[in-house]
Amino acid sequence: PLLRETFLENPPKTPPTMIRINANENPYGPPMSARKAVAESVATGSRYSWKELENLVGKIAKKEGVTPDHIMMGPGSSDLLEKVALVLFAKGGNVVSADPTYMSLVKVAEATGASWKAVPCKGDWSHDLKAMEAAIDKDTKLVYICNPNNPMGSITSGKELLDFCSRVADRVPIFVDEAYLELAVGADTQSMVSLLSQKKNVIIARTFSKIMGMAGLRVGYIAALPSTLDNIQKITRGGMGITQTSIAAAVASMDDNEFQDTTRKLNHEVKTYLCKNLDRMGYKYVTSYTNFVIFPINMPGKEMLQKMMAKGIMVRGYEIQGKPWCRVSMGTMDEIKQFVSALEAIS
Ligand code: PLP
Known part of the structure; x- marks a missing residue:
């Protein structure tokens, strides 16, 4: 397979304070x-x-x-x-x-x-x-x-x-x-x-x-x-x-069409903010039609997961064609702002 997920050997239990942007969930639900x-x-x-x-x-x-x-x-x-x-x-x-x-x-x-x-x-x-x-x-x-x-x-x-x-x-x-x-x-x-x-x-x-x-x-x-x-x-x-x-x-x-419309709108706004920042940092992400964005990173996947985890952020790591990638789900704007700061700090 061209795709392999990167896991930590001993992932910490998920404390309630973690920013969970690893499973493509909808941060605004349920309605x-x-x-x-x-x-x-x-x-x-x-x-x-x-x-x-x-x-x-x-x-x-x-x-x-x-x-x-x-x-x-x-x-x-x-x-x-x-x-x-x-x-x-x-x-x-x-x-x-x-x-x-x-x-x-x-x-x-x-x-x-x-x-x-x-x-x-x-x-x-x-x-x-x-x-x-x-x-x-x-x-x-x-x-x-x-x-x-x-x-x-x-x-x-x-x-x-x-x-x-x-x-x-x-x-x-x-x-x-x-x-x-x-x-x-x-x-x-x-x-x-x-x-x-x-x-x-x-x-x-x-x-x-x-x-x-x-x-x-x-x-x-x-x-x-x-x-x-x-x-x-x-x-x-x-x-x-x-x-x-x-x-x-x-x-x-x-x-509840109003909830669905709001989700779509907020997801788009948060994704636009993230992509603007990834552009600024020089990350080449794949154009996303979903509530997550994936991009290649310049450190081993495990290192990225560990460093993000240490900052209280859960994302996903993949190896694609032998290279490490990070997949981040659209949390709230505040969560994505924290992700951007963390990415900047660990890059
Ligand atoms: N299909 C795709 C493409 C998914 O990404 C997911 C979950 O992330 C699922 C299916 C499964 O979702 P669920 O079992 O919550 O309906």
């Missing part, structure tokens, strides 16, 4: 509307939440323009990335994806017995769709695409991806992870969910963890053809892992 819904829903927590879940699925289906049997819920989209991999790779095969990319699904596929066909990203870190198509062979069970991509923050053209999915999904299912799509301000992008009405075999993953600010409340879903979901749900049920309180929070946050 107040969701907090209120959580509090109110606790009272009926002694009951299974079938009706509430059905209501949430109906709401999501309406938003996505599909019928409810196209939706499978999970406690976060991680759960669904893993379930899809467990089911599709039960008999081996291979998964085709970009490298670097988000490794959750690929890792479970590998652990299940599949092999990984890694296709290097293009120079601008977008997906090399031509090379990915060429990498598909008779053993390919799934193509995984993360757009915008993590950890690069880069975008692949929505038009090109739509064309790729609509052709290639006739040969092999395509999993499109759209965790950061709502944050891709100003990008040529679109959801691949529209392909479901053309009966294309795509699986779209979306999460409430990012734009909705609910990473700790755990709600996500996939949209796919009912036949694909039947296949997965024969083995592993969707929705059973979500608590009633999280369902209530999800319903409320879906209606």
Whole structure:
């Protein structure tokens, strides 16, 4: 793989005072509307939440323009990335994806017995769709695409991806992870969910963890053809892992456009401030269409993590093509100002 994460051997326990800008969370969430819904829903927590879940699925289906049997819920989209991999790779095969990319699904596929066909990203870190198509062979069970991509923050053209999915999904299912799509301000992008009405075999993953600010409340879903979901749900049920309180929070946050707009606006402002400062310091970052920015650094990744940690700041370290990089998530403006000062001090 071109991508390797850098870890500290003995990371300190996370004290509450740490600035946590390492996991691409939304620092403004959960929305107040969701907090209120959580509090109110606790009272009926002694009951299974079938009706509430059905209501949430109906709401999501309406938003996505599909019928409810196209939706499978999970406690976060991680759960669904893993379930899809467990089911599709039960008999081996291979998964085709970009490298670097988000490794959750690929890792479970590998652990299940599949092999990984890694296709290097293009120079601008977008997906090399031509090379990915060429990498598909008779053993390919799934193509995984993360757009915008993590950890690069880069975008692949929505038009090109739509064309790729609509052709290639006739040969092999395509999993499109759209965790950061709502944050891709100003990008040529679109959801691949529209392909479901053309009966294309795509699986779209979306999460409430990012734009909705609910990473700790755990709600996500996939949209796919009912036949694909039947296949997965024969083995592993969707929705059973979500608590009633999280369902209530999800319903409320879906209606809270003001919170989502504010998140997008603040994320953009903070990112603009960070990039201006990275420019000033001479760091060559990748243009980001997400709530994080990645850039190469001029010290070993572990040293950077340790020095940041000593300043109370948690970020992520990666090795890409053998070189150290730092990935920083957009915290609040105040948090990013502290990150900029720390970076200046340790550079
Ligand atoms: N997909 C991508 C690309 C991510 O970056 C993440 C989390 O950071 C996830 C999926 C999983 O998110 P969750 O399980 O919180 O929905």
